[in-house]
């Protein structure tokens with residue numbers, strides 16, 4: 001087996017003795033030696049022997065073929081280093097050797113060392129040459145195979161080297177390019193962007209790279225990128241056609257511009273946060289919604305959390321915990337933010353995890369919508385619905401209470417009347433236990449008065465109480481309330497009432513309005529005194545303020561039935577008392593709702609106030625928080641007074657007015673008949689009573705000539721009041737009738753009054769009222 005690490009020498013010499021001795025010397029130095037004694041044999045061996053590293057060739061090989069000829073032939077088919085051996089060296093030999101690519105010569109007998117050293121150098125030289133050839137081949141293959149055009153310009157601007165791609169790129173044959181000047185081949189203007197770079201690199205020696213538009217030889221317009229590098233002979237230029245890449249970049253850029261424009265102009269505040277919490281993108285809508293610019297958010301991503309309203313932070317933190325977790329799905333939540341100008345806005349937040357095409361988690365993308373206006377209108381809607389529900393509830397309770405009150409009124413009327421009659425008899429009689437009887441009578445009378453009062457409240461609440469609207473000044477009513485408050489509220493409650501000055505006119509029932517406002521003030525006083533917890537200091541400030549408002553959209557939207565055409569008078573009552581939680585606020589206007597069981601609150605105060613205010617087309621708002629006091633705000637339609645401000649409510653006499661004539665009383669309630677008979681008799685009238693409609697009509701038919709007037713109950717079984725009235729009229733068209741009913745706002749009353757009845761009295765009546773009304777009809 002051939003050992004390739006051992007160098008093989010082909011020794012060629014015609015002297016066999018010399019060959020053998022040299023062979024042995026060379027083998028001693030570790031070489032493998034094959035030999036030939038003639039030039040022909042040497043050529044043959046060179047053909048047949050695959051491993052030959054060096055040929056040691058004697059120049060004089062006899063007559064047929066000398067060593068130089070033999071070497072020439074070998075080198076014609078095989079590249080091998082040849083070291084010539086010669087007995088001597090003269091000019092002739094030296095010239096011959098120079099004609100072939102040899103690796104030198106050695107004079108025979110120069111000694112073994114010289115020979116060995118020369119051989120080694122010849123082998124090394126050959127290897128270097130081989131290396132160089134290999135490198136050059138590699139370099140050329142590389143140069144010609146790359147698609148970029150590569151060329152070298154010398155300092156005279158001549159093409160010193162061009163590759164195939166350059167030839168193709170410039171569309172000029174290689175022969176025409178090489179040795180010719182750039183400026184002669186291409187007009188300068190065509191190369192301007194590149195020419196400038198070429199010059200600058202040529203002069204400065206600093207590499208450069210430029211990209212410019214380019215008109216190609218085939219007429220195309222495109223883009224080129226040229227790298228210019230200084231080399232010893234001038235500059236090396238590598239030109240690449242980047243038209244495709246550039247077009248791609250341009251379309252990419254346009255696409256990005258398109259998407260960025262689209263997203264930058266989104267109405268919502270768009271956001272993309274990477275898994276580490278850094279903001280990748282934020283739309284400029286951030287500024288409109290939060291007051292902070294995207295740059296401010298980019299510089300401080302924590303700002304997103306900082307602007308969350310403190311009450312919603314817990315919820316946000318819970319949500320944010322899932323931020324870096326790619327398994328967290330879509331998330332929707334609503335929270336408030338505090339904007340740069342410190343206003344509060346509602347945000348609807350939707351976010352989702354986002355992934356790249358390769359499935360890599362890229363963070364979360366969120367869309368934030370400003371829903372402040374929506375929230376506001378939802379709240380207003382809720383408010384209006386609450387008001388509607390409240391109104392309906394009050395209506396239902398009112399109907400019920402009104403019905404009860406009506407029946408109760410009759411009973412009460414009889415009781416009260418009877419008691420008054422007993423009292424009047426008592427004055428005339430001398431009784432044994434007069435004092436005691438008087439005392440109990442008084443108690444019984446007071447109780448009926450109190451019961452009447454409660455019934456009245458119920459009737460007010462159910463809106464069946466007669467209303468007597470007059471033009472009135474809220475300021476003077478407040479003065480009245482202030483006086484009552486000063487006299488009756490504990491001294492620990494300090495009162496702040498508006499200073500009289502401005503007038504605020506409304507068209508209202510003064511007594512009812514004062515009652516309504518007083519109820520609110522009494523509650524306010526209670527909230528700072530008796531409602532305080534055990535051990536808490538009593539007292540606080542009750543502050544009443546007034547004003548007027550021209551209703552805007554907000555007011556109209558949140559107050560069902562508000563009239564945008566008029567002004568409303570505002571009366572607000574604020575206290576620094578115990579306040580209410582939201583559950584209590586929901587119930588305060590309900591009749592009989594009270595938290596003052598221990599101090600006998602009836603729970604009718606505010607329901608009455610509510611009824612009065614709404615019956616006057618007004619509104620009540622309540623703001624309160626447990627522990628922080630309450631504010632009740634009443635709105636009533638303002639009355640614009642034209643001409644004289646006449647709100648004079650006649651001062652009526654407190655004495656019963658006596659009269660004469662015969663009065664027929666028609667009622668189905670015997671007790672009422674008794675009372676009426678007694679009252680009228682005391683007033684000086686002759687009285688006929690008839691129980692029920694049928695009896696009443698019969699009596700009237702028989703005795704109408706002597707009857708001056710009729711007291712007629714409206715609510716009787718079998719026949720309605722209006723029917724009875726019609727029949728009375730048919731008997732005597734000039735009949736004078738006083739209608740009586742427990743329902744002040746009974747629509748029938750108005751109808752009958754319009755049809756010619758003289759007046760109306762609400763039940764239960766007292767003797768004074770009755771005396772006046774009877775006078776009124778009799779004229």
Ligand SMILES: Nc1ncnc2c1ncn2[C@@H]1O[C@H](COP(=O)(O)OP(=O)(O)OP(=O)(O)O)[C@@H](O)[C@H]1O
Pocket residue numbers: 519523524527575577578579580584588589593594595596600601602603604605606607630
């Ligand atoms: N200013 C206020 N501060 C705290 N709580 C109040 C205030 N006003 C009303 N309330 C609450 O509303 C409830 C109902 O009030 P409302 O005036 O209808 O009845 P009341 O005061 O309890 O009894 P009444 O007025 O019939 O004597 C009260 O019991 C109280 O709990």
Ligand SMILES: [Mg+2]
Pocket residue numbers: 519522523601605606
């Ligand atoms: Mg009250």
